[in-house]
Amino acid sequence: MKITFRSQEHYDFYKDMLKQSPTVDSYHQGLFYTLGISTDCRNHIDDLYDKKTDRIKIEGLDKGWQTSGSREITLFAFNLWNNFTLEDSKETTPYNLFASGNAPYFMEALKVKYPDFCHDISKERSER
Secondary structure (H helix, E strand, O other): OOOOOOOHHHHHHHHHHHHHOOOOOHHHHHHHHHHOOOHHHHHOHHHHEEOOOOEEOHHHHHOOOOOHHHHHHHHHHHHHHHOOOOOOOHHHOHHHHOOOOOHHHHHHHHHHHOOOOOOOOOOOOOOO
16 A cells, blocks of 8 residues: 655654664554654654553643644644544544644554445446
8 A cells, every 4th residue: 555655854764763663564554654753752652652651642632832733733643643632632533633734644643443344435436
């Protein structure tokens, strides 16, 4: 499956994080692809993911470096990791998350996380 990256830095981050990962599965691939979209998230990965325990750090959402864009990316990445959502918040709904310039990369993240379900449907459609 071909995946589109925002930049060379995004691609390099993704590959580097997978090398450091205890396992390469769709959870790690989805998390690292999504967090890699943002320069801020890449630069502060230790605030968002604990390499020793292999867990996300929810408290990273409240760090001072977070912008509205990096927070949106973090929320989507955390949701892909373990279905994390903010309680009683519309911030984590597709309506809000996909209403941004990150939407094309979020679609790519879905392909990374769910490769068996996100495939080319153009071959499945019949001619009308």
